[in-house]
Amino acid sequence: MKKHVLILEAEGGSDKWLDGHRLDTMPIANAIIEKGFEAEVLFFRDEWVDEIFTRALEKSSAVIVRINPGNLVNGEDKLFDMLRRLYDTGILIMTHPDTMINFGAKDALAKLADTDLVTTDTYAYYSHDEFKESFPKSISYGIRVLKQNRGSTGSGIWRVEIADEKVTCKPGDTLPMETKIKCTEAFDNHVEYHTLGEFIEFCKQYTDGENGMLVDMRFMPRITEGELRILMVSDAPIFVVHKKPADEADAFSATIGSGATYTYHKPEDYQNLVESFVEAIPMISEKLGDIKEPPLIWTGDFMLDTDENGKDTYVLGEINCSCVGFFSHLDMGIQDKVADEVIRRITEKHNC
Numbered sequence: 332m333k334k335h336v337l338i339l340e341a342e343g344g345s346d347k348w349l350d351g352h353r354l355d356t357m358p359i360a361n362a363i364i365e366k367g368f369e370a371e372v373l374f375f376r377d378e379w380v381d382e383i384f385t386r387a388l389e390k391s392s393a394v395i396v397r398i399n400p401g402n403l404v405n406g407e408d409k410l411f412d413m414l415r416r417l418y419d420t421g422i423l424i425m426t427h428p429d430t431m432i433n434f435g436a437k438d439a440l441a442k443l444a445d446t447d448l449v450t451t452d453t454y455a456y457y458s459h460d461e462f463k464e465s466f467p468k469s470i471s472y473g474i475r476v477l478k479q480n481r482g483s484t485g486s487g488i489w490r491v492e493i494a495d496e497k498v499t500c501k502p503g504d505t506l507p508m509e510t511k512i513k514c515t516e517a518f519d520n521h522v523e524y525h526t527l528g529e530f531i532e533f534c535k536q537y538t539d540g541e542n543g544m545l546v547d548m549r550f551m552p553r554i555t556e557g558e559l560r561i562l563m564v565s566d567a568p569i570f571v572v573h574k575k576p577a578d579e580a581d582a583f584s585a586t587i588g589s590g591a592t593y594t595y596h597k598p599e600d601y602q603n604l605v606e607s608f609v610e611a612i613p614m615i616s617e618k619l620g621d622i623k624e625p626p627l628i629w630t631g632d633f634m635l636d637t638d639e640n641g642k643d644t645y646v647l648g649e650i651n652c653s654c655v656g657f658f659s660h661l662d663m664g665i666q667d668k669v670a671d672e673v674i675r676r677i678t679e680k681h682n683c
C-alpha cells in the first residue's frame with residue numbers, strides 16, 4: 332500500500348483563496364499528513380494529463396478530486412477520462428466521475444421516483460419532443476418545477492403555473508399551447524409570463540446537447556419554510572443547513588444569491604430526517620447505478636411536505652456532489668473526518 336494521496340484542483344475560479352487553493356484543500360491535505368500519510372496537491376490542466384497520470388500511478392493509493400468542472404477551460408472530458416484510467420489501475424478515486432454524474436445529475440430524482448424520497452409524479456425528459464409531448468399534460472395536475480441539469484444556484488430552475496383564469500382543466504387534460512403561464516426562476520425569483528408554447532420552445536436549450544435533460548417535479552409549497560441541506564462525508568452526516576427563501580411574494584428559491592438566509596444545525600436537531608436519509612444510502616446507491624461507495628463529500632437537499640395524517644415528511648430536491656465545500660466550517664474538524672474516511676477506504680482496499 333502506498334501511503335500517498337494525490338489531491339487535484341483546478342486553477343482559478345471564485346472558489347479559491349489567496350494562495351490559489353480552495354479554502355478547504357490544504358486543511359484536508361494537512362489532516363491526511365497528520366494521520367501518517369503523504370498528501371500532495373496538484374493543479375489539473377488538460378496538457379498535464381499524462382504527467383499527472385504517471386505521477387499518481389507511481390506514488391498514490393488514492394486521488395481526491397476538488398475540481399468544479401466549471402473551472403476547467405475545456406470542460407471535464409480529459410479529467411474524467413484520466414480518472415477512469417487511474418481507477419482501472421486500482422487507484423481509489425474520490426469521487427469517481429460515474430458516481431459524480433449518477434448522484435449529481437438532476438434525473439437522479441426521477442430515478443428515485445418510486446421511493447419514499449421523491450413523489451411518484453417526478454419525470455425526466457431527455458429530448459425536446461419528449462418534453463413537448465408530456466409537459467402540457469403534467470402541468471394540468473398543478474404547479475410544477477422544471478429543472479435543467481447544467482448550471483446551479485437556481486439558474487434554469489423554473490416554477491411553472493397556469494396564469495390563465497379562463498382555463499378550466501381537469502387533471503390529466505393536455506393544455507393548449509396558447510395557455511398563459513407564469514414562470515418564476517429560482518436564480519433570482521423573477522417572474523415572466525409566456526404562453527405554454529413559447530416557454531416550451533425556450534426550454535429547448537435545456538434538453539439540447541450533451542447531458543441535456545429537464546426534470547419535471549411537483550412544486551412543494553412548504554419550500555417557503557425552508558430547504559434542509561444535509562452535508563455528508565461518505566455515509567456520515569456532518570451538519571444540516573436550514574435555507575429559508577427570501578420573505579417576498581414570489582420567492583421560492585433557497586439559493587444564497589436570491590436572498591435566502593442560512594442557519595446551521597447539528598444532525599441531531601433533524602434526527603428523523605437525517606436517520607432516514609442515512610438508512611436510504613445503500614438503496615439510493617443501487618438505484619443510481621449500483622455504486623459501491625457514496626461520494627466523499629456530498630449533500631442531500633430536502634423540502635417539507637405533509638402526509639395524509641398531517642405529519643411532516645420530506646421530499647428530496649437535489650443531490651450535489653461536484654466539489655461541495657465546507658469553507659466556513661473548518662473549525663468543526665470536517666477535514667479530519669474526510670482524512671479518516673480516505674484512509675479507511677485505502678486500508679480497506681489493501682486489507683490491512
Ligand SMILES: Nc1ncnc2c1ncn2[C@@H]1O[C@H](COP(=O)(O)OP(=O)(O)O)[C@@H](O)[C@H]1O
Binds near residue numbers: 485550551554649
Ligand atoms: N419541487 C420544488 N418545489 C419547491 N421549490 C423547489 C423545488 N425544486 C427546487 N425548488 C427551489 O429551487 C431552488 C433551486 O433548485 P435546485 O434543484 O436546488 O437547483 P440548483 O442546482 O440550481 O441549486 C431550491 O433551492 C428550492 O428553493
Ligand SMILES: [Mg+2]
Binds near residue numbers: 485632
Ligand atoms: Mg440546489
